[in-house]
Amino acid sequence: MSPEEWKERLEKIAPELLQELSVRKEPAKGLPPLEGADGGVVMRFAPNPNGPPTLGSARGIIVNSEYVKKYGGRFLIRFDDTDPVKKRPMPEAYGWYLEDCAWLGAVPDQVITASERVASYYGIAEELIRRGGAYVCGCAQETFKELKDKGRPCPHRDQPVEMNLDLWKKMLSGELSEGQAVLRVKTDMSHKDPAIRDWAAFRIVTTPHPLAGSKYRVWPLLDFESAVEDHLLGVTHILRGKDLMDSERRQGYLYRHLGWEYPRVVHWGRIKIHQFGSFSTSKLRRAIEAGEYTGWDDPRVPTVRAMRCRGIQAEALRKFMIDLGVGETDISISMDSIYAENRKIVDPIANRYFFVWDPVALEIEGEAPAVAYAPLHPAIDRGERAIPAGNSVFICRSDLEGLKPGDRVRLKDFCNLEILETEPARARFLGKEVGKKMKIIHWAPKNGLPVKVLGPEGVDEGLGEEGIAGELNRVVQFERYGFVRINRLGEPIVAYFAHR
């Protein structure tokens, strides 16, 4: 029976079912629904503050906060800063996160710092030991790994609770030193996935913490700290990277020991950006310290602050990240999509100016007007700018190179010219009327302001109109060049390039 025949028969037997088939499913818009979120959600973004937020962090900040906006509830920022050595936090970075969250339109309802709350983790650890859910392990790391790989318990696993309690106190008091012992959560040494077997919850670290100093010598590891905080804070839904996929199964044992209920978890894949490759905060940090970049807001760097300095709008980033959704596939995106989003927002608000890169002087013979008038925006009436013109201006070298004596060209919003010679550049005034089908180039006045544009691909230096000096911290478009943000006034004015 063919599908057609099948349909005909169904038509006869049960036409109402055929109806049902033809109800088109609505294309999903925005973020996919979260299960069990209807009563509101508590969600958190939990960075290690070892640098400012990157585009990757922006995804976490935006999507978490967007879900909270969608379902109601609370959005938390939690600093998971419990490693004073290997992922040592930067004291400035805490504030950077808050700043960038605010800019991204995701002001947290609460900010938690793990390194301030270590004492409360101790109480829970002790309770866990009492319940027989954890033990102090004195194995050398390699020894334990060998046993674990074979699925065999270590000799400390069956120590009585009293002994574990005693050893735990020795960890805290300093009688045991760094490397001598860890507290392990009991899971299942024969679990088929070796990653799940008896994981370490606390270790001794004597290096002072940048914030907490030497207040604590026993520090929790991520799986313990994160699991406990999620419970303490009443987190209902966790969005986390696929790299932490084992965490739920590991932490599940802790939750069961303590009789808690685990939040719902959604995973997402790794995100890579063509133009930046894969980047990590620690790699960036080294490159900046080595002087490869000017700082965390260097236009070549994938941080949120660099985007802001380049004139990428928070709204564009939000829209983009929300469109990406929360798939588990690893993705490799292009900045082009972000730029396209941004261009839509910025095109109507950016005023237009002339910026001549690699400038070369052009002398004009004849009665060229002393002032030219150009609209601030081609389609929206925002008035015009008056540009000193006259018989001497600058044009781009690349434009001049495309011209030869006898060519006619129009200086945009100024006048038509006939090229007389190119070295030095000389032309004859032909009139102000807008000629049709004439090549149009832009120009800068004789006393133009020096402007330097820093972009992901390099630096351009040249001359711009005076009006640029009135656009500090705003996005403008340099005609025939691209959108930039004016970041610093002075000699020269410094602008960061966004995109064409």
Place this chain on the structure above:
RNA sequence: GCUCCGGUAGUGUAGUCCGGUCAAUCAUUCCGGCCUUUCGAGCCGAAGACCCGGGUUCAAAUCCCGGCCGGAGCACCA
């Protein structure tokens, strides 16, 4: 080695749970054309994908099995 996850146009994404209007959505990119005193914007058009092989079924992107490819974890990092 052990374990887990994923694979829809160049890049993302919808559809996959509950098989049927899917000759497959939307965006971006690319390519044509129009328009424009910017190489920006706008308008019109075009191109482009269900990883492979079996199975189940009247019907498979969707379910099952096997393979291939990619990613991740197995830390006293986050």
